[in-house]
Amino acid sequence: MTGSLWKALAEDNRRRILLLLREHEMYPTEIAKHFDTTLAAVSTNLRILKDADLIKETREGQKKRYSINPKTTMEIKDFFDKMWGQSLEDLKVFVEEKSNKEKK
Amino acid sequence: MTGSLWKALAEDNRRRILLLLREHEMYPTEIAKHFDTTLAAVSTNLRILKDADLIKETREGQKKRYSINPKTTMEIKDFFDKMWGQSLEDLKVFVEEKSNKEKK
DNA sequence: AAAATAGTTACATAGTTATTTAAATGTTTA
DNA sequence: TAAACATTTAAATAACTATGTAACTATTTT
Numbered sequence: 398m399t400g401s402l403w404k405a406l407a408e409d410n411r412r413r414i415l416l417l418l419r420e421h422e423m424y425p426t427e428i429a430k431h432f433d434t435t436l437a438a439v440s441t442n443l444r445i446l447k448d449a450d451l452i453k454e455t456r457e458g459q460k461k462r463y464s465i466n467p468k469t470t471m472e473i474k475d476f477f478d479k480m481w482g483q484s485l486e487d488l489k490v491f492v493e494e495k496s497n498k499e500k501k
Numbered sequence: 502m503t504g505s506l507w508k509a510l511a512e513d514n515r516r517r518i519l520l521l522l523r524e525h526e527m528y529p530t531e532i533a534k535h536f537d538t539t540l541a542a543v544s545t546n547l548r549i550l551k552d553a554d555l556i557k558e559t560r561e562g563q564k565k566r567y568s569i570n571p572k573t574t575m576e577i578k579d580f581f582d583k584m585w586g587q588s589l590e591d592l593k594v595f596v597e598e599k600s601n602k603e604k605k
Numbered sequence: 606a607a608a609a610t611a612g613t614t615a616c617a618t619a620g621t622t623a624t625t626t627a628a629a630t631g632t633t634t635a
Numbered sequence: 636t637a638a639a640c641a642t643t644t645a646a647a648t649a650a651c652t653a654t655g656t657a658a659c660t661a662t663t664t665t
Contacts, residue, residue, distance in 0.1 A: 407511035408623080425642060438624055440643055459632040459641050512653080529612060542654050544613055563611050563662040 405449035410434070411442050415465065418452060422464040509553035514538070515546050519569065522556060526568040 405411055410432060417423065417431060429439040443463055446452045455462045509515055514536060521527065521535055533543040547567055550556045559566045 401511075403511045403516070404622090407505075407507045409507075410623090412507070426640095434623095435625065436642070437626080437644085441623075444643080456632090459639095461642065508652090514653090530610095538653095539655060540612070541614085541656080545653075548613080560662090563609095563664095565612065 402449045402451065405445050405451055408442070410438075411446055414439070414442060414446060415451060418463060418465050422462050424460045424462060428463070506553045506555065509549050509555055512546070512549075514542075515550055518543070518546060518550060519555060522567060522569050526566050528564045528566060532567070 406415075413432070414428060417428060425436060425439055425443060428443075429436045432439060443452065443454070447454055447463075450466055453464050453466045455464070510519075517536070518532060521532060529540060529543055529547060532547075533540045536543060547556065547558070551558055551567075554570055554572075557568050557570045559568070
């Protein structure tokens with residue numbers, strides 16, 4: 398990982414891109430349609446997300462397919478655990494409580 | 502909440518402050534001792550964390566006690582869930598797998 | 606009320622970030 | 636190999652961020 402995960406996540410458009418890609422993989426032009434900005438700006442943001450290992454890029458002919466990288470999100474998970482988990486057990490309890498609450 | 506949670510989290514020193522405060526509540530001068538920086542810089546970062554509702558401030562005589570705000574971390578939890586949880590159940594599974602792995 | 610203590614705010618500055626336009630690169634097709 | 640398509644990169648610029656110094660505010664103590 399070259400860039401900072403946290404800096405990458407700090408920008409609204411980049412988080413929107415992540416949530417978009419979560420729906421399904423996409424090409425830059427396709428992504429750009431969802432934004433009121435240029436393709437160049439989207440491309441830059443894709444590079445930043447890629448440098449933070451948040452997304453993957455696959456060449457596909459003349460296109461480039463971008464998708465979520467499910468692997469390297471450990472750093473944010475770790476911080477999340479340290480910060481709001483106390484321990485992993487606590488996070489587990491939190492999740493269980495929340496999912497119980499949602500069942501009601 | 503005035504400021505952006507994500508911008509607040511995007512800076513190393515601020516995340517360090519959060520992790521420090523997680524240990525126990527502290528006064529600005531006390532916090533500053535842990536950093537190679539000025540009290541003024543710490544104070545500014547405390548304001549940014551407070552604006553993002555990540556910490557609380559309580560006046561205590563001539564001092565000000567800072568502590569983690571456990572309530573308003575929902576936004577990051579929500580994004581986390583959307584992004585890496587698929588569902589809360591998935592997060593639960595992840596946590597369980599990880600804590601099993603750690604038991605070994 | 607003055608001095609001491611604790612912390613904040615203003616201002617200047619250096620550094621970083623985001624975006625745009627324009628040029629460049631890589632890939633396919635004619 | 637030239638044209639077309641998909642995307643990236645460069646350069647310029649405007650906006651924002653982080654930090655230090657110094658001045659200021661709030662609170663307690665003498």
